[in-house]
Amino acid sequence: MGDTNLDGLIETLHAIAAVKFGSFKLKSGQMSPIYIDLRVIVSYPKKMTEVADLMWQTVHGGESKFQHVCGVPYTALPIATCISVKQNIPMLIRRKEGKDYGTKKMVEGHFKVGDKCLIVEDIVTSGSSVLETVQTLNNEGIKVDQAIVLLDREQGGKSSLANHGITLHSVLTLTQVVKTLHRMGKIESSLVEQTEHFIKSNRHDITVPSSIKTSNTDNKKKVFAVCKSYRERSESCQHSLSKKLYSIMETKSTNLALSVDLTKSNDILQIVDTVGPFVCIVKTHVDIVEDFSQSFVNHLSDLAKKHNFILFEDRKFADIGNTVNCQYNNGIFKISSWADIVNVHPVPGEGVIAGIKQTGLSLGRGCLLVAEMSSKGNLATGDYTKAAVKMAENHKDFVIGFICQSRLTDDPNFIHMTPGVKLSSGDDALGQQYSTPEDAVINKGADVIIVGRGIIQATDPVSTAKQYQQAGYNAYLQTLK
Known part of the structure; x- marks a missing residue:
């Protein structure tokens, strides 16, 4: 031309x-x-x-x-x-x-x-x-x-x-x-x-x-730019839980979160105890645990102290403020009493954050917003994601980050956690789309990679967890000068 x-x-x-x-x-x-x-x-x-x-x-x-x-x-x-x-x-x-x-x-x-x-x-x-x-x-x-x-x-x-x-x-x-x-x-x-x-x-x-x-x-x-180290991010962010998480990641050389989606409490405790040394977060879905008890929660909390990781209950609250406040504090799970982090869908508006924050803030808890999802055809895109970021900015004292598929902001107060990670990319029969640890961290800007079936369904979960820990951490190292 x-x-x-x-x-x-x-x-x-x-x-x-x-x-x-x-x-x-x-x-x-x-x-x-x-x-x-x-x-x-x-x-x-x-x-x-x-x-x-x-x-x-x-x-x-x-x-x-x-x-x-x-x-x-x-x-x-x-x-x-x-x-x-x-x-x-x-x-x-x-x-x-x-x-x-x-x-x-x-x-x-x-x-x-x-x-x-x-x-x-x-x-x-x-x-x-x-x-x-x-x-x-x-x-x-x-x-x-x-x-x-x-x-x-x-x-x-x-x-x-x-x-x-x-x-x-x-x-x-x-x-x-x-x-x-x-x-x-x-x-x-x-x-x-x-x-x-x-x-x-x-x-x-x-x-x-x-x-x-x-x-x-x-x-x-x-390309031309670099990311900050976990230590630098810890110094930049304001929330004490974010600082603690980055400190764990730095100390244990891991950005791996284990999604332990099993239905028996003993099975969960066993795999968490064996894999705990290699993770910074253990993510649960307690509503699928068939034999849930307070004893199970106590043992899980003990393992978190033993292996130095954060507990994240993947509840995905999505209702009006009063309802989620009741769900967070009451019922058989009493999530607020033991989970360091919970997450919410932004779709109900800022009331869903306020409902959790009413109790969680005083307990030193943190909240993640589900801003993007890894499932095929999901609607958490575009203006929805932008609105989620805006809501997070309005509640920096309690919202510590996002569940997402891309880096949404450079604000050091927000941690980006990416689910749907496997050692090889692809998808499953139910529409879950997988990224590799390198893709999630280097391409998508994830601070934490969330891995579930890739570890818990492995023949040797311990060695597999080590692989994910090394792959995720090595990807992080590539983002530094």
Whole structure:
């Protein structure tokens, strides 16, 4: 593609007010000297077709690489449609919200598991909108490793996507736009300087490991950032339970949590006693224990002291505040009396946190929010996940992290725990999707990997637990300088 074509495109975008200069408040709350509104392109069909052609050319012969294209809803849908029609490539539509009737699909269109899809977006800042679409497609078994955007604002989106194994192609960059308009005499040099200063001051490159592995290749890509050690994280976070957990992880050289989903108390206690030296957390589902008793809880607590690990009851509270408060404190389980950590679904709103917090805060307990899930077709994506992060930020004195499939925030107060981890990736007959320890820690940013059947169903659970401990900890070491 020639510079003349790009110059003409930039001039047109300025002429139709898709590029504006002044003082604008962005969605993030930042004040920007430039505002990009590419939605106006839909009123110029010929120009929209030209944009689609330029974007397709930028991917360099993409017709041999992809079975589908998918536009990020909603602004990029018209552009994706133009690419689909012009290049004769089937299009997929990702819904932002699932239907509560009919097929309840999140992805519309015909596809096969393993198909590759090109993501189409109009503008990228942080890359979060692209990642939401990628996650939805991944949940359906569709592979994504490339995205094309008309304009990259150069504020960290490209590196964030690279952290998730996705190469971002862009037709234009924000710097290119302002410098071209200045060369054409459309804007003063002061606007170029203001824009360049804004880009430099608001570049949010996400902290990512020194090597990542994409879902479609075993070749590692180099990226530029590093993570903090467990000791440094312990010093940065505020909650005493988080500090204790990071201290355990540092002392025992492990980021492994054992999910001990067995139905007999003696079986649970036996495997916890043998595997306890290799884990930082033991996660239970006490409502499946057929012979539950207070004696069982006492023995479990003794093992936690003996082997120095945290107890996490995976109750997933999901009701109004008063109800969850009763469930947490009462009944035969009396969870608040022994579980260091519990988790909740954010779907009822902040009341579900307040109900647990009413008792748990004074006891020094902590809470995790289920912000993402590892099961195929789950609805914990997009705006739901964003709302979960916001709720956590509102309750930092009690919420210590997330159950998730990706790193949701760089705030040191929040620990990211990723379930669905096995030594080899894949899925099961009930829709559980597995990641390797390396993938979970290096690619997805997990602080803690949660392993269940991979250990408790192993012929030799102890040696298997050692394997997971070493794999998870070695992956963590790769994220350090």
